[in-house]
Amino acid sequence: MNEHLPVDKTFKLFIGGAFPRSESGRTFAVRDAKGALLANASQASRKDLREAVRAARGAQESWAGRTAYNRGQILYRAAEMMEARRPEFVSVLRQIGVTPKAASKQVDQAIDRWVWYAGWADKTHHILGTVNPVAGPYFNFTFPEPTGVVGVMAPDEPALLGLVSRLAAVIVSGNTAVAVVEGPASLAAITLAEVLATSDLPGGVVNLLTGDKNELLPWMMGHLDINAVDLTGAPKDLDPTILEEAAVNVKRTVWGDSTAESPYAIADFLEMKTVWHPIGK
Amino acid sequence: MTTEKFDLDYAPALESTAVVNIAKQYGLFVNGEFVKARGDKTFATINPATEAHLANVAEASKADVNKAVKAARHAYETYWRDMPGKQRARYLYRIARQLQERAREFAVLETLDGGKPITESRDFDLPQAAAHFFYHAGWADKLDYAFPGRKVTSHGVVGQITPWNFPMMMAAWKLAPALATGNTVVFKPAETTPLTALLLAEVLQDVDLPPGVVNIVTGAGATGQALVDHPDVDKLAFTGSTGVGKMIQRAAAARRLPLTLELGGKAAHIVFDDAAIDQAVEGVVKGIFFNQGHVCCAGSRLLVQESIAEMFIEKLKRRVDLLRVGNPLDKNTDVGAINSAAQLGRIADLVKVGVSEGAEIYQPKCSLNKKGFWFAPTIFTGVQQSHRIAQEEIFGPVLSVQTFRTADEAVQKANNTPFGLSAGVWTEKGSKILWMADLLNAGVVWANTYNQFDPASPFGGYKESGFGREGGMQGLSAYVRTDTGGRS
Known part of the structure; x- marks a missing residue:
C-alpha cells in the first residue's frame, strides 16, 4: 500500500493571471498511452474566450507601454522559472508520451526560446525600423509597434516548445495573447501557465484556454477585439471557410513555423508606423 | 471707398489640353x-x-x-x-x-x-x-x-x-x-x-x-x-x-x-493650443480639401483644443472662403470636380445625415457649375463622437470638427474609430509630438505637416x-x- 497517495494537480484555465475553471463546467480527460487518467482538463467555452480577450485587451496598453528592456527581462525571468521547474516539465512531457531523451531536449529548447526572444525585445527596431531619406525637408522614420491582441492556435506538437516559440514571438513586442491548446498538450500548457504566473508577467498578457480548437476558432476569427490570429497550430481538419470571418475587422492572419526561432516570427505580429516632421529654422 | 471698381479676381489660367490625344x-x-x-x-x-x-x-x-x-x-x-x-x-x-x-x-x-x-x-x-x-x-x-x-x-x-x-x-x-x-x-x-x-x-x-x-x-x-x-x-x-x-x-x-x-480612414487632425496657428490652419485645409477630400488618409476629423476652438474655427472658415472651386484645368483652382455622380451622391447623403444629426454646417458662398459634379467645401461644427460624420469615411470635401481639453482626451477621441490609417498633430512642443505619435493608432502620423508622401516612406494602415x-x-x-x- 502506498503510504503517500499523490495529490494530483487540477488543470484549469489561465485567464487574467488567475486559474479559473471553465464557466461551462466542462472538462475533458487526458490519458496516457496505457489509458490511465492523467487529468480532467478544463474545456474552455466561447464565454471563456470572451473573458480571456477582455483580460488580454485590458493588459495590452500597459504591457506595450513598458520599456523594451523591461519586457526582455520578464521573458528572461520566464526562462529562469522554467529552469527551476525543469524536472516537472520533463515529467509532464513524458506523461503525454514524449520519450525521456526528447522530453529533456524539448524542455532545454523551450527554456532557450524564452532567452532568445527576450534578447529581441530591444532589437527588432534596429532591424525592422528605418529612417527614410524622403525627397524633401522632413525627418521621416518608421518603427514597429505591436498589433494588439493576438489569438493563438497553439501547435499540438511539440507540445511545450511549440507553444513557447509562438507565445514568445507574439508577446515580446508588446502584444497580448489568447492561446488555445488542445488535447494532451494542455498539460504542458497549464504547467507553463504556472511558470508565467510567477515570472513578473502582468496578468492578462498571456491567457491559455484548453479545449477544442474547432469549437473555439470560429469565435476567435469573428471576435471584433482580436487584431491578429496565429493559425500556425490550426486544426488539420479546419473548415477553411471559417477563415473568412477574419474580414469582420480586417484581422491579420499568420501561418508560421511551429518552432521558429526568427525575428521575422516577431515581425508577423507588428504594425509599421511612419512619422513625419518638417526640418527648418 | 472705390474698391468695387477693381476686379481683384484671378484671370483664368487654363492648362492646354492639346498635349493629350484621346482615342475614341x-x-x-x-x-x-x-x-x-x-x-x-x-x-x-x-x-x-x-x-x-x-x-x-x-x-x-x-x-x-x-x-x-x-x-x-x-x-x-x-x-x-x-x-x-x-x-x-x-x-x-x-x-x-x-x-x-x-x-x-x-x-x-x-x-x-x-x-x-x-x-x-x-x-x-x-x-x-x-x-x-x-x-x-x-x-x-x-x-x-x-x-x-x-x-x-x-x-x-x-x-x-x-x-x-x-x-x-x-x-x-x-x-x-x-x-x-x-x-x-x-x-x-x-x-x-x-x-x-x-x-x-x-x-x-x-x-x-x-x-x-x-x-x-x-x-x-x-x-x-x-x-x-x-x-x-x-x-x-x-x-x-x-x-x-x-x-x-x-x-x-x-x-x-x-x-x-x-x-479607408477617418483621420484625426489634432491641433493643440500651442500650435503655430496659421500653419495649422493651412495644414488642416490641405488635409481635407486636397484632391476634393478623395483621399483615404484625409484629415477628415479636426480635433481642436477647446481653449482655441472658436478662434481657430473662425480662421479656418475665412481660409475656406478663399478656396477656389472650379475648372480643374485652371491653374488657380484649389478644389476640382467630384470624381463621379455616384460619389457626389454619397457625399451629399452623408452631409444630409450630418445636418439631421444636429451638427452645424458651414459652406462658403461659391457658385458651382451646373454641368459636372461639384460639392462646396463643407465644415461641420458641434460634431459628437457618435455622429456618423465622425465615424464614417465621407471621401469628399467635408470636415467634421470636434474639440478636446487634454492630450489624453485627444488621443482617446482620435483612436475611437475602427480605422487607423493616418493622423495629424500640430503643436510646437516636441515632447508632446513624440508622445502623441506613440499613442495614436495610425500607420502614418504627420506632425506639423500633413499629406506628405514619398516612395522611400512606408504607407499603410492599422486596424480596419x-x-x-x-x-x-x-x-x-x-x-x-x-x-x-x-x-x-
Whole structure:
C-alpha cells in the first residue's frame, strides 16, 4: 500500500493571471498511452474566450507601454522559472508520451526560446525600423509597434516548445495573447501557465484556454477585439471557410513555423508606423 | 471707398489640353497588345467637370481576365521570374524616365478623366508616380539586403486593383514594387479613371517591357471580382474602400492567398493650443480639401483644443472662403470636380445625415457649375463622437470638427474609430509630438505637416484601414515570398 497517495494537480484555465475553471463546467480527460487518467482538463467555452480577450485587451496598453528592456527581462525571468521547474516539465512531457531523451531536449529548447526572444525585445527596431531619406525637408522614420491582441492556435506538437516559440514571438513586442491548446498538450500548457504566473508577467498578457480548437476558432476569427490570429497550430481538419470571418475587422492572419526561432516570427505580429516632421529654422 | 471698381479676381489660367490625344476607343492591354474585350463590350469614361464623353473603354469579362492571367503566367515563367534583378531594374528605370518626359501629358489626362486640379496632377501625382518607379528600380537587384538572413522569391502572378482618387500614382505604387521583386501583374484601374493606366500601357510598349509582364484589364466590380476569384493568381493587392476590402479578404481567406489591403480612414487632425496657428490652419485645409477630400488618409476629423476652438474655427472658415472651386484645368483652382455622380451622391447623403444629426454646417458662398459634379467645401461644427460624420469615411470635401481639453482626451477621441490609417498633430512642443505619435493608432502620423508622401516612406494602415505597407523597405515584403529566416 502506498503510504503517500499523490495529490494530483487540477488543470484549469489561465485567464487574467488567475486559474479559473471553465464557466461551462466542462472538462475533458487526458490519458496516457496505457489509458490511465492523467487529468480532467478544463474545456474552455466561447464565454471563456470572451473573458480571456477582455483580460488580454485590458493588459495590452500597459504591457506595450513598458520599456523594451523591461519586457526582455520578464521573458528572461520566464526562462529562469522554467529552469527551476525543469524536472516537472520533463515529467509532464513524458506523461503525454514524449520519450525521456526528447522530453529533456524539448524542455532545454523551450527554456532557450524564452532567452532568445527576450534578447529581441530591444532589437527588432534596429532591424525592422528605418529612417527614410524622403525627397524633401522632413525627418521621416518608421518603427514597429505591436498589433494588439493576438489569438493563438497553439501547435499540438511539440507540445511545450511549440507553444513557447509562438507565445514568445507574439508577446515580446508588446502584444497580448489568447492561446488555445488542445488535447494532451494542455498539460504542458497549464504547467507553463504556472511558470508565467510567477515570472513578473502582468496578468492578462498571456491567457491559455484548453479545449477544442474547432469549437473555439470560429469565435476567435469573428471576435471584433482580436487584431491578429496565429493559425500556425490550426486544426488539420479546419473548415477553411471559417477563415473568412477574419474580414469582420480586417484581422491579420499568420501561418508560421511551429518552432521558429526568427525575428521575422516577431515581425508577423507588428504594425509599421511612419512619422513625419518638417526640418527648418 | 472705390474698391468695387477693381476686379481683384484671378484671370483664368487654363492648362492646354492639346498635349493629350484621346482615342475614341481603348482595348484591354493583354500580352503586350491592345485587344478588344469579349463581345466587344465597352463602357464610357467621362470628364467629371463637364460630363463630356471622353472615350469608350473595353470592359473585361471573366474570359478576358483569364487571358490576362494566362499571359502574366506565361511572362512570369518565360521572361520575368528568372531575369536578373539588374535587368528588371533597367525596365523600371526606363518607365520612370518615360513618365518624367511625358509628365505633362499624363497630368492633363489625369485631370480630364478624374477631375482633380491640374496643379495637383502636375505637381503631385505624376512626380510621385515617376519617383515610385525610380525608387523601386533600385531595389530590384538589392533584395537580399532588404531581408537579412532570409531567402526571397517572387510570388508569381499578382492581381492588383486600385481606386480612382490617384489613378497614376496608385498604378505606380502597385506596379513598381511588384515588378521590382520579380512578379508579373494583372492590373485593374478604377472604372471612372482608366485613361492614364491605358496611356501607361503605351509607355510599357515603348520601353519594350516583355509582353504579359503587365496586363491591364479595365472594367468595374465584376472585372475586379473575376481577378480576385481567379485560381491562378498568387497574390492580391487592393486599395479602396474598407467595405470592398473586406469582401476581398473573405474571398482570399479560404485559399490562404497572400493579400495586402490599403483601405479607408477617418483621420484625426489634432491641433493643440500651442500650435503655430496659421500653419495649422493651412495644414488642416490641405488635409481635407486636397484632391476634393478623395483621399483615404484625409484629415477628415479636426480635433481642436477647446481653449482655441472658436478662434481657430473662425480662421479656418475665412481660409475656406478663399478656396477656389472650379475648372480643374485652371491653374488657380484649389478644389476640382467630384470624381463621379455616384460619389457626389454619397457625399451629399452623408452631409444630409450630418445636418439631421444636429451638427452645424458651414459652406462658403461659391457658385458651382451646373454641368459636372461639384460639392462646396463643407465644415461641420458641434460634431459628437457618435455622429456618423465622425465615424464614417465621407471621401469628399467635408470636415467634421470636434474639440478636446487634454492630450489624453485627444488621443482617446482620435483612436475611437475602427480605422487607423493616418493622423495629424500640430503643436510646437516636441515632447508632446513624440508622445502623441506613440499613442495614436495610425500607420502614418504627420506632425506639423500633413499629406506628405514619398516612395522611400512606408504607407499603410492599422486596424480596419488594412495591412501591409507601400513604399520604403517595409513595402517590399508585400511582394515577396520568404522563408522563416531563422532556425527552428
